[in-house]
Amino acid sequence: YELRRTAINSDDGHVGRAEMPRYVALDIIDKAPAPSHNKTTGRRPHAHFDAENLFPTERAGLEPLEEVASGDGQRPVFWAYPTTYFDYANQNRRGCVPGPCGPQSNPVPHRIITDKDKNVVGMVTHPLKKQGKFVRVTERTDKVLRQKLGG
Numbered sequence: 001y002e003l004r005r006t007a008i009n010s011d012d013g014h015v016g017r018a019e020m021p022r023y024v025a026l027d028i029i030d031k032a033p034a035p036s037h038n039k040t041t042g043r044r045p046h047a048h049f050d051a052e053n054l055f056p057t058e059r060a061g062l063e064p065l066e067e068v069a070s071g072d073g074q075r076p077v078f079w080a081y082p083t084t085y086f087d088y089a090n091q092n093r094r095g096c097v098p099g100p101c102g103p104q105s106n107p108v109p110h111r112i113i114t115d116k117d118k119n120v121v122g123m124v125t126h127p128l129k130k131q132g133k134f135v136r137v138t139e140r141t142d143k144v145l146r147q148k149l150g151g
Contacts, residue, residue, distance in 0.1 A: 019140070020083060025112050025120055028081065033088050034118065035079045044086060044095045048078040048113055048124075054136040055113065058121040078121065080111040110137065 038047045050059060055078065062077040087097045109126040111134070123137035 048080040083110040
């Protein structure tokens with residue numbers, strides 16, 4: 001996954017860039033708890049209603065969660081997790097961990113999106129200065145070979 005933050009003043013400008021291999025996203029999700037509520041705010045992980053319609057193909061193949069409805073009558077089928085090893089056990093009701101600000105206490109703008117069974121379907125990020133909206137993160141399909149250092 002290519003984690004970019006789009007600058008809102010430029011159609012093609014990007015601020016910052018990082019990459020997250022899929023295996024890291026899978027490990028983060030494996031260590032995270034299952035969703036415990038259907039709200040898009042509060043304790044993490046959050047429900048993700050895909051208001052921007054970034055995952056239409058992935059959504060089409062999933063069963064609705066009949067016991068969990070959103071305010072507009074749509075059924076959430078996705079969940080949003082921070083892209084860090086977040087301290088879920090010590091988060092407050094707002095989804096933040098008291099203490100020094102850092103990735104384990106207050107998540108970065110990127111989110112891993114999963115289905116109800118914690119299967120990763122993709123990633124999203126908040127564009128700069130537009131915290132209410134998400135954009136889908138580019139998935140790289142090429143393999144990056146890294147040289148092993150040492151021995």
